[in-house]
Amino acid sequence: MSDLQPVRGTHDILPEDHRRHRQVTETARQIAARYGYEEISTPVFEFSEVFKRTLGETSDIVTKEMFSFEDRGGEQLTLRPEVTAGVARAFISGGLAQHLPLKFFCQGPMFRYERPQKGRQRQFHQIDVELLGVDGPLADIEIISLAAHILDALGVADKVTLELNTLGDTESRQSYRTKLVGYLEGFKDKLSEDSLARLDRNPLRILDSKDQGDRAVIADAPLLEDHMNDASKAFFEDVQKGLKTAGIEYKINPTLVRGLDYYCHMAFEFTTETLGAQGAVLAGGRYDGLIEAMGGPPTPGTGWAAGVERLALMIAEPPGPARPVAVVPIGQAAEAEALSLVQRLRRAGFTADLGFSGNLQKRLKGANKANAVAAVIIGEDELAKGAATVRDMETGEQTEVKLSALEDHLARYR
RNA sequence: GUGGUUGUAGCUCAGUUGGUUAGAGCGCCUGGUUGUGGUCCAGGAGGCCGGGGGUUCAAAUCCCCUCAGCCACCCCA
Numbered sequence: 001m002s003d004l005q006p007v008r009g010t011h012d013i014l015p016e017d018h019r020r021h022r023q024v025t026e027t028a029r030q031i032a033a034r035y036g037y038e039e040i041s042t043p044v045f046e047f048s049e050v051f052k053r054t055l056g057e058t059s060d061i062v063t064k065e066m067f068s069f070e071d072r073g074g075e076q077l078t079l080r081p082e083v084t085a086g087v088a089r090a091f092i093s094g095g096l097a098q099h100l101p102l103k104f105f106c107q108g109p110m111f112r113y114e115r116p117q118k119g120r121q122r123q124f125h126q127i128d129v130e131l132l133g134v135d136g137p138l139a140d141i142e143i144i145s146l147a148a149h150i151l152d153a154l155g156v157a158d159k160v161t162l163e164l165n166t167l168g169d170t171e172s173r174q175s176y177r178t179k180l181v182g183y184l185e186g187f188k189d190k191l192s193e194d195s196l197a198r199l200d201r202n203p204l205r206i207l208d209s210k211d212q213g214d215r216a217v218i219a220d221a222p223l224l225e226d227h228m229n230d231a232s233k234a235f236f237e238d239v240q241k242g243l244k245t246a247g248i249e250y251k252i253n254p255t256l257v258r259g260l261d262y263y264c265h266m267a268f269e270f271t272t273e274t275l276g277a278q279g280a281v282l283a284g285g286r287y288d289g290l291i292e293a294m295g296g297p298p299t300p301g302t303g304w305a306a307g308v309e310r311l312a313l314m315i316a317e318p319p320g321p322a323r324p325v326a327v328v329p330i331g332q333a334a335e336a337e338a339l340s341l342v343q344r345l346r347r348a349g350f351t352a353d354l355g356f357s358g359n360l361q362k363r364l365k366g367a368n369k370a371n372a373v374a375a376v377i378i379g380e381d382e383l384a385k386g387a388a389t390v391r392d393m394e395t396g397e398q399t400e401v402k403l404s405a406l407e408d409h410l411a412r413y414r
Numbered sequence: 415g416u417g418g419u420u421g422u423a424g425c426u427c428a429g430u431u432g433g434u435u436a437g438a439g440c441g442c443c444u445g446g447u448u449g450u451g452g453u454c455c456a457g458g459a460g461g462c463c464g465g466g467g468g469u470u471c472a473a474a475u476c477c478c479c480u481c482a483g484c485c486a487c488c489c490c491a
Binding site: 005006008060061064065082110112114115116117118119120124125126127128194258269276277278279280281282283304305306307308309310311328330331359360361362363364365366367368369372375377379380381389391393396398 | 415416447448449450451452464481482483484485486487488489490491
């Protein structure tokens, strides 16, 4: 078995799993469309630089979770660990700046080299929404409303909590960052190894540390909210007002910082208790500096991503495939008639099944296993009369029906 | 990357202090039915006991290594 195992952290998605995945992605796509978000796809791999520059050299994703490789031409490539960087790249390379604002829906596989566990795989799928070119809080209110709408439509609204925080604008963040680093420098001997590494690149992440020693240091650290300028405060308040107007409940979590460097202002996360250690179901925030940092025109952006597998674990069992009508020939002579009949029914919109072999008994058995609603039986008797015997697979009741009237008779099973 | 735990038939699981040919239920196949499914009855197929190495007269069982799942840490969707 070991040689035929799928690669660690990857999974085959069999039909039953696919039903759940489809339920998630289709629901999201349809509702996003009502908000004016159209689907785009970017490649599943990019030049490694795209992710290194945007996610931050010291982020966990870049330092230990990327699937990177060199192609035959010597290019350094990386399987995308998230899609925002790819969308930003597409925005720049496609010269889309003149079409702002832009609303995108995305969906597809992501890759992270992590230790797998429940709700966590090395290849997983995300649905994703990006809104580019709007710098006001209305943008954030819209994408959060859209997220809440989708979660509600999936029937998981009561299993999740919306957590919210603000990181402030660049100015506030810079001044706070300076203060924080100044404070933390004094405790270098007490900080954990991880936090020391973050000190010069992403000090805000230290606030989110769960290390005991770090927590003691953080307890007395300067607070981000004390360094917010008026514009940042107003932004955060406006978003909250908007959410209240939209009837969306939330709670503020001051330690919510997010792992990626490019966020500013809003950071939010829909969390759940139902997925074991995996709390985050849908998360995102604002990334105003991202596109400019990549070399594009200064363009504000905000968006979120959600884990398809995680949502699939949370939703109720979606309905199975439509129950078919089984066409059952008896004997050689009837097979040609059955073949044309089954096609006729399919073109008329029925789900119809024609077995590949077997006598009447075997085919009825097959029809039963396929959960057929009815069997259309054609033998020599029926051929002679230009009719078929329609057997109701629920009641066992049989009716002789003229071939010309078949669709009408079967209409009840649609 | 670290720690814990599990791995026996397609699925869920038994398998005693190491002892002949590794079992059960469900599922699958065949027959009881030459034109009637589900239920029932009879029969059958299906196992490198995750993989490799070791201990032993003898290993599914004990030891080591390894792979994978799950759980937790870390981090995240």
